Amino acid sequence: MNNQPYKKPNTSWENSAQKYHQIVGEEGHYYHKAVVIPKSLDLLKLSKDASVLDLGCGQGVFSRVIPKGAYYYGVDISKSLINTAKQLKASTDMQFNVQDITKEFTLPKTDFSHCLIILALQNVEEINVVMANAARHLESGGKFLIVLNHPAYRIPRQSSWGIDEQSKLQYRKVNKYMSPMKIPIDMAPGAKDRKTLTWSFHFPLSTYSDCLAKSGFYMERIEEWVSDKQSAGKHAKMENRARDEFPMFMAILAAKR
Numbered sequence: 001m002n003n004q005p006y007k008k009p010n011t012s013w014e015n016s017a018q019k020y021h022q023i024v025g026e027e028g029h030y031y032h033k034a035v036v037i038p039k040s041l042d043l044l045k046l047s048k049d050a051s052v053l054d055l056g057c058g059q060g061v062f063s064r065v066i067p068k069g070a071y072y073y074g075v076d077i078s079k080s081l082i083n084t085a086k087q088l089k090a091s092t093d094m095q096f097n098v099q100d101i102t103k104e105f106t107l108p109k110t111d112f113s114h115c116l117i118i119l120a121l122q123n124v125e126e127i128n129v130v131m132a133n134a135a136r137h138l139e140s141g142g143k144f145l146i147v148l149n150h151p152a153y154r155i156p157r158q159s160s161w162g163i164d165e166q167s168k169l170q171y172r173k174v175n176k177y178m179s180p181m182k183i184p185i186d187m188a189p190g191a192k193d194r195k196t197l198t199w200s201f202h203f204p205l206s207t208y209s210d211c212l213a214k215s216g217f218y219m220e221r222i223e224e225w226v227s228d229k230q231s232a233g234k235h236a237k238m239e240n241r242a243r244d245e246f247p248m249f250m251a252i253l254a255a256k257r
């Protein structure tokens with residue numbers, strides 16, 4: 001039996017901040033630009049009167065796409081990413097702050113119209129605390145958008161592509177789904193010096209749904225977003241079919257009761 005006390009993993013992307021900023025840049029990485037940002041904006045329908053709280057905002061990529069005039073407040077646990085966000089900030093009244101979203105926190109403003117967490121909820125274990133923080137800072141009826149790597153098809157180390165030679169089909173293999181998982185990700189595989197780890201936490205969709213309900217949200221919509229990439233070459237047909245069948249991302253739009 002393991003009697004060691006549970007050691008909470010350090011989920012900050014501080015050690016990968018420079019590399020992450022190189023990949024994301026000012027406008028976002030490939031999938032931010034092609035899928036995540038345009039589809040999130042479609043779901044959120046932000047106006048210039050909106051006020052947006054961005055949890056796990058990284059270097060603030062979302063702050064650079066919200067409508068002019070809308071209020072924006074971004075929080076992240078990584079000091080370096082918050083500093084980069086501040087350097088790139090599009091307007092003086094945007095706010096960025098270092099904050100651990102897995103601990104209860106209170107900001108002076110508690111009536112945001114929108115709260116979002118883009119590709120960051122999968123990096124924390126205490127999703128119930130994050131959702132409670134979102135609820136505490138939204139006005140009644142306020143929208144909460146969660147964008148995840150698809151929890152059914154993109155489980156690090158537990159999902160992968162396979163090819164059925166007989167039917168010439170590319171399929172998705174999933175080894176485990178219902179069990180919660182805590183998965184270390186090596187951000188610099190092959191690097192000779194110290195490993196740069198981040199963490200990914202897997203939960204089945206029903207856990208997200210339960211936590212949202214317990215935090216005072218109801219789900220308005222689920223969207224599943226596929227990659228827009230196209231293959232060329234002899235496996236193109238099979239690969240393009242698989243890409244259209246297995247979504248990369250899941251978006252959950254919830255509203256505060």
Ligand SMILES: C[S@@+](CC[C@H](N)C(=O)[O-])C[C@H]1O[C@@H](n2cnc3c(N)ncnc32)[C@H](O)[C@@H]1O
Pocket residue numbers: 011012013014024055056057058059060061075076077078081099100101102117118119120123124
């Ligand atoms: C994949 S990045 C996504 C950042 C940003 N939303 C984007 O789309 O570029 C995940 C972010 O979650 C942040 N994060 C991880 N654990 C956190 C915590 N406990 N509190 C606040 N932010 C956290 C990391 O520092 C990192 O910036």
